[in-house]
Amino acid sequence: MNTPQFKGTHLFDRLCWAKENLDGVQSDYRVVFEDSVDGCAKILVPDPNWMACALQGGILPPVWVYHELAKDEAQPDFKKHTRGYLLHNTQPVEAMTEEQALEYLIMKDCPQHIWRNWDEGNRPKMVICRKEQLPQNREWRNAWRISDDLELAA
Amino acid sequence: MAGKIIADQIEGTTTTETVGGASVTIPNAIDTKYVVNGSAKAFEIHDGDSVNVIESFNISSITDGTDGICSPVFITNMRTTEYFSVGSTGNEDSSIGIIASMREGAAATTSTYTYKTINSANATTNRDNTMSCNHGDLA
Numbered sequence A: 001m002n003t004p005q006f007k008g009t010h011l012f013d014r015l016c017w018a019k020e021n022l023d024g025v026q027s028d029y030r031v032v033f034e035d036s037v038d039g040c041a042k043i044l045v046p047d048p049n050w051m052a053c054a055l056q057g058g059i060l061p062p063v064w065v066y067h068e069l070a071k072d073e074a075q076p077d078f079k080k081h082t083r084g085y086l087l088h089n090t091q092p093v094e095a096m097t098e099e100q101a102l103e104y105l106i107m108k109d110c111p112q113h114i115w116r117n118w119d120e121g122n123r124p125k126m127v128i129c130r131k132e133q134l135p136q137n138r139e140w141r142n143a144w145r146i147s148d149d150l151e152l153a154a
Numbered sequence B: 001m002a003g004k005i006i007a008d009q010i011e012g013t014t015t016t017e018t019v020g021g022a023s024v025t026i027p028n029a030i031d032t033k034y035v036v037n038g039s040a041k042a043f044e045i046h047d048g049d050s051v052n053v054i055e056s057f058n059i060s061s062i063t064d065g066t067d068g069i070c071s072p073v074f075i076t077n078m079r080t081t082e083y084f085s086v087g088s089t090g091n092e093d094s095s096i097g098i099i100a101s102m103r104e105g106a107a108a109t110t111s112t113y114t115y116k117t118i119n120s121a122n123a124t125t126n127r128d129n130t131m132s133c134n135h136g137d138l139a
Helices: A011-021 A048-056 A063-074 A085-089 A098-109 B032-038
Strands: A029-033 A042-046 A126-130 B009-011 B015-019 B022-026 B029-031 B040-046 B053-057 B059-066 B069-074 B084-090 B098-102 B115-118 B129-135
Touching: A011 A048, A029 A098, A042 A048, A042 A098, A048 A098, A048 B053, A048 B059, A063 A085, A063 A098, A098 A126, A098 B059, B009 B032, B029 B032, B040 B059, B040 B069, B053 B059, B069 B129, B084 B098, B084 B115, B098 B129
Parallel strands: none
Antiparallel strands: A029 A042, A029 A126, A042 B059, B009 B029, B015 B022, B040 B053, B040 B129, B059 B069, B069 B115, B084 B129, B098 B115
16 A cells, blocks of 8 residues: 655644554564663563554654654753644655664664663663563563673674 | 545534423534544553553554553654643453553653553552553644
8 A cells, every 4th residue: 555645744644544554563573771770671662553654654754853852852941842843744754674663763762872872881771682582471570681691683 | 535624613413402391402512623632642552561562543662661660652742741641451350450650750751651550559560451541732
């Protein structure tokens, strides 16, 4: 199915179209990250409807749009977004592979201080894994950490 | 073919009923702004153990923070941080689950919010059907 020309269409309306026309895609990938030395690892799970939009292409705005909105929101006098048009009027991104979609999602939904410096320091602060590689039950969930013995793929 | 209906008001047939012996006209119209502004802007249902998303709208991911703590992220940001979130949770048995805290641990942003699920002993827990819904204005 071809995606309509959505530039200029409110992002919410595009999601309504996607909900009606696309089947959700459950990803097998998970993003594990640690944003505090004292806290346990967090697990980011992609949303299947979002993943369907990413794989379809022509629906989601470029990720830099979210970074611009985050900059606005970080201003001390922030009250409300006045540049929401960036979400709706910027040319949507083309279809992504699942791997590209995960990279986009990391840059969108993980804290920037994690993904910008994920491999600096004594150990990685973030890894992408398959869900089967996570512990199979949640015993001691509050103590989960990224393993020191991790073998990183190139 | 796609179409568009532009209307300021939706109106049904006005009815008249008898209340306490008196005839009362029941208005049956609403401004469309109430419909648009009052609609939910995002929702999600997920399994608290696996954090698999069961159903959703306007959500890009859910981060499992630890037992009972999760953070959904919007695709379309909300306009302000003052939007209304409500949650509910439970298993398909008699296990008690309560959404104890919206904005758990941190103030909401226009892109994400965090909430906590507890059991009857006030301990954080996970339930098979954990869900939340958001109302407010979009960016």
